[in-house]
Amino acid sequence: MRRLIPVLFCAALVGLTGGRPAGPAKARPMQAGADTARIHLGPAGAGSDAFVAWPAGRTAAPAVIVLHEWWGLDAHIRDMARRLAGQGYVAIVPDLYHGQVAGDPARARALKSALQDDDAFGLTDEAVRWLRGQPRTARTRHAVLGFCMGGSLAQRYALRAPGLAGVVMFYGTPETDPARLASLAAPLQGHFGADDAGIPLRVVDSLRTGLAKAGKPVEIHLYPGAGHAFMHDGRESFRPDAARQAWARTLAFLQQHLKER
DSSP states (O other): OBOOOSOOOOOOOHHHHSOOOOSSOOOOOOOTTOEEEEEEESSTTSSEEEEEEEOSSSSOOOEEEEEOOTTOSOHHHHHHHHHHHHTTOEEEEEOTTTTOOOSSHHHHHHHHHHOOHHHHHHHHHHHHHHHHTSTTTTTSOEEEEEETHHHHHHHHHHTTOTTOSEEEEESOOOOOOHHHHTTOOSOEEEEEETTOSSSOHHHHHHHHHHHHHTTOOOEEEEETTOOTTTTOTTSTTOOHHHHHHHHHHHHHHHIIIIIOO
16 A cells, blocks of 8 residues: 655666666565655755555564665655565655756755765654654664665764764765764674775775774675676666665665564
8 A cells, every 4th residue: 555645776887887777777666565755854844755665464662764876866765765564664755856856967966965964864763763762663673774875974974973873875975083982882894896996995905904903893894896886676777686785785684683683
């Protein structure tokens, strides 16, 4: 059943890393039992919308806040939210671009450049507040997960949000300074393509070193033969083997930190 309430993930830096955009993302069919909603975050006349996917049933469920790629809140990201709902999570995707979705790298770059951290983090805070107000998620654990631009935002948000139970970042440019990483209160899992020209191996190594120096657990995964946006199944950057392995690791991480305690 689909519920509609007034609302409305940065896949590849394809224009920067040599790949060609493959047109609109191809969403898979909705996960069985997933219910979706469009809701508004923040006060009327301000804030922005969000896409929410609920798991089947009416029992309490942990939640994942998904931060979208530089393309915006498109079909691919909505599908990722439905996939999380199919695994028993309430997934909410704040619309950081206020209804705008990019169809080409130039437009995506412009939208990304105009987005300020304070605005993105404010909407993420609103998503947390919304989850805290819902009977099914009010007392459950929450994580933040992001792709590309959203991966960077997810990590930086976790540096200032002590209430999170976990953070998963996919090929977002990371913060590597141990002094800043010291404020990370949630366990972090990172996924990076070994052939990502935008995030070279030395940057991934710096993230590992920075986490270790800050005394934080290090769970960073590198995928040989994969470049940027290897999870995006609607673009030429997609690498199915890496995507399957990364998704399995993500689900195991979320299970451990959101469900098993």
